[in-house]
Amino acid sequence: MFLFVVELEITFFGKEIKYVHAYNNDEAEFIAIQKTIRELKCLEENITTILVKKINRNWIKQVFQ
Secondary structure (H helix, E strand, O other), X not given: OEEEEEEEEEOOOEXXXXXXXXXXXXXXXXXXXXXXXXXXXXXXXXXXXXXXXXXXXXXXXXXXX
C-alpha cells in the first residue's frame, strides 16, 4: 500500500484534503470520497476531485523528522 494525498472540492463546504492508504490512484480517490461523504453527510454529486497524488516516502521522512 502507498500513501496518497487526495484534494477534493465540496459544494458549500469548500476544499478538503485527505491522506489515505491505497494501492492505486482510483482506489485512493474512492476511499477519500467515501470518507468525506460519511464525515460531512453530503452527496457524491457535490464532490469534485482536484488532485490525487502518490506521496514519495522520502518526502514523508523529511516532514516527520
